[in-house]
Amino acid sequence: MSEYQYYEFQAIDRPFTEEERAEIGTWSSRTTPTSTHAIFMYNYGDFPHEVKKVVEKYFDAMLYLTNWGTKRLMFRLPRTMVDTKTLQPFCSFEGVRLSNTKHHLILDMCFDDEEGGGWVDGEGWLSSLITLRNDLINGDLRTLYLAWLHSIKQEYDLKASLQELEPPVPEGLRNLTASLKSFIDFFEIDRDLISAASQASNKKQSESRTIGELLNAAKKLADQRKQKHRQKERQERIKRITELTKQEPELWKKVFQLIALRQPKAYDQAVDILKQLREVSEHLEQVDRFNATIEQIHQDNSSLSGLKSRLNRAGLASKSSARR
Numbered sequence: 603m604s605e606y607q608y609y610e611f612q613a614i615d616r617p618f619t620e621e622e623r624a625e626i627g628t629w630s631s632r633t634t635p636t637s638t639h640a641i642f643m644y645n646y647g648d649f650p651h652e653v654k655k656v657v658e659k660y661f662d663a664m665l666y667l668t669n670w671g672t673k674r675l676m677f678r679l680p681r682t683m684v685d686t687k688t689l690q691p692f693c694s695f696e697g698v699r700l701s702n703t704k705h706h707l708i709l710d711m712c713f714d715d716e717e718g719g720g721w722v723d724g725e726g727w728l729s730s731l732i733t734l735r736n737d738l739i740n741g742d743l744r745t746l747y748l749a750w751l752h753s754i755k756q757e758y759d760l761k762a763s764l765q766e767l768e769p770p771v772p773e774g775l776r777n778l779t780a781s782l783k784s785f786i787d788f789f790e791i792d793r794d795l796i797s798a799a800s801q802a803s804n805k806k807q808s809e810s811r812t813i814g815e816l817l818n819a820a821k822k823l824a825d826q827r828k829q830k831h832r833q834k835e836r837q838e839r840i841k842r843i844t845e846l847t848k849q850e851p852e853l854w855k856k857v858f859q860l861i862a863l864r865q866p867k868a869y870d871q872a873v874d875i876l877k878q879l880r881e882v883s884e885h886l887e888q889v890d891r892f893n894a895t896i897e898q899i900h901q902d903n904s905s906l907s908g909l910k911s912r913l914n915r916a917g918l919a920s921k922s923s924a925r926r
Contacts (some may be wrong), residue, residue, distance in 0.1 A: 606669040608724030609642040614662040614730060615680070622660060643724075654710065658703050659774055663735055665903055671715035673789055677735045679707045679793040684739060691769035692746035695753035709738070711749045713756050715788055730784040737781070743772040745819055751799055752791045754813055764814035768799075771810075774802035794827065795820040843885045853879055854895075861903060869909045873916045880918070897921060 617637040618626065626635045629650055630642050642649055648691050657676050666674035672855055679746075684707055686700065691757065693700045699710040734745045750769060754760060786796065798819035802811065811819075846853065853875050860872035876896070883892035896913070900920035913919060 603739070604645050606722060607644040607648070608665075608667045609639045609653070610665045610728045611656070611661040611730060612663040613638040614732070614735065615658065626660065626677050641725075648832065653862075654708065658706065658708060663728060663732055665724065665731065666712075667722055667724040667727065669722050669876075673711070673715070674710070674712040675731060675785075675788070676708045679709060679735070679739060681705055681707055688741075688743070689738075692743065692750040694750070694769075695757050695763075696824065697756050698746070698749045699751040706761060708842065709746075711789075713752060715790065716760070727784070727788055731781055731788065733779075734780045734785060737779075742774075743770075744774055744778070745785060747772050747775070747799070748782065748785060748791055748796065749789075751795050751816075752789050753816070755792055755795065759814070763819075764862060765812050767810040767812055768816060771799065773801045773803055777798035786854075792820065794824040797823050820890075840885075843881055847886065850879065850882055861899070861909060863907075867906055869906075869912050872909075873912045873918070874916055877916055878911075893921065 620636070623637060626640050627633065629640075633642050635642055653664060653666065653674075654676070657678055662678045664673065664674070664676040681702070686702070686707060689707070689709070691698055692698060697711065697713050699712075701708045701710070738745060747769065755762075769782055785791075786793070795816065799815055803821070832873065857872045857875050857879070860868040860875075880889075880892055883889050896918050897920055900910065900913070910920075
């Protein structure tokens with residue numbers, strides 16, 4: 603798989619001057635920046651400048667995405683419009699960083715997904731997240747709280763921090779905007795952890811929880827969700843097998859008709875039906891009868907190598923052949 607790196611930059615508070623736009627255009631021969639926007643993509647090589655310095659000088663937002671799992675979102679915030687002390691409690695772990703320039707604060711959220719490596723496409727993500735910058739300026743700290751939640755799951759050695767208290771829980775975690783939902787999707791934030799955290803949202807008087815308590819609450823929610831999913835799957839399976847049971851004679855008849863066609867596609871269809879009939883036999887506790895019929899199918903069609911190979915791959919091998 604080839605390398606893929608995607609950089610997207612956006613200016614919001616003011617457009618570039620002609621000189622700035624010309625300078626940005628020299629960074630890659632394959633990029634033509636607009637007065638507020640620039641995209642750089644690489645299948646080999648790398649971006650020619652330090653990203654943070656570029657954001658400090660030119661841009662208000664930056665998104666970075668790779669096919670090996672790194673995701674990064676940066677916002678440049680006017681220092682006169684945000685309070686550093688309010689934002690700082692959410693930046694206690696690696697992955698969420700806040701730094702100062704003369705006129706701005708740089709919020710840098712960067713995480714690595716160890717399971718990266720699949721197909722990714724960066725286009726469209728920044729436009730779905732850009733309003734979060736304005737939310738932060740207006741005092742909506744849900745973006746930062748969600749980033750903090752993700753940072754505790756990304757922390758390499760969290761044991762020493764399990765007794766630390768969470769930062770102030772912002773209101774509205776149970777009523778997320780489209781941009782916040784995109785933020786969760788982009789960084790793939792644990793939804794069980796979000797659900798556990800949201801239990802304290804909108805409460806006028808709520809005690810701060812420790813990180814350990816949050817993680818335990820998220821685990822309980824995950825276990826409950828998985829249990830419900832397993833129960834639903836069992837119910838659906840029982841319903842499906844009950845319907846198959848009613849059709850058992852017709853299904854066996856169909857199997858023999860398909861085998862008689864002596865065609866590869868017909869063999870595939872016959873084996874698919876046999877796998878369903880095996881489930882029926884298990885449900886009715888008639889596995890011995892089913893196995894005897896499979897054995898007879900092998901004996902009656904011993905010259906049909908295509909059928910036999912398909913039966914063997916499906917776990918429907920002849921028991922007598924296996925003993926020999």
